[in-house]
Amino acid sequence: LSSDVSFESLSAMKPLDAWDAVPEGGKYQIYATILLAELITESKGTHYTKGGDLPTIVFPPIDFSGVSAAELKVKQDRELNNGRLAMI
Numbered sequence: 687l688s689s690d691v692s693f694e695s696l697s698a699m700k701p702l703d704a705w706d707a708v709p710e711g712g713k714y715q716i717y718a719t720i721l722l723a724e725l726i727t728e729s730k731g732t733h734y735t736k737g738g739d740l741p742t743i744v745f746p747p748i749d750f751s752g753v754s755a756a757e758l759k760v761k762q763d764r765e766l767n768n769g770r771l772a773m774i
Contacts, residue, residue: 696704705713732738750758 691707691709696707699707708716730738734740753761
């Protein structure tokens, strides 16, 4: 950010107001980072929508090997219900 805008002041604002308060150079840095992440993930092998692996930059792998089958089922059901609730 710049010397006249702090992260603390941005966190106190509404999202769109905070975005408007970010200097143009900061917005370009955010866009460039997103573009770089997209280029890296999209250029690797088979696309994930066509059967390839999910991009690990966006979706870090989670190890469920230490979770029992019953506990995993409960967690999956909770996640499914949260998704359904979010669609309402």
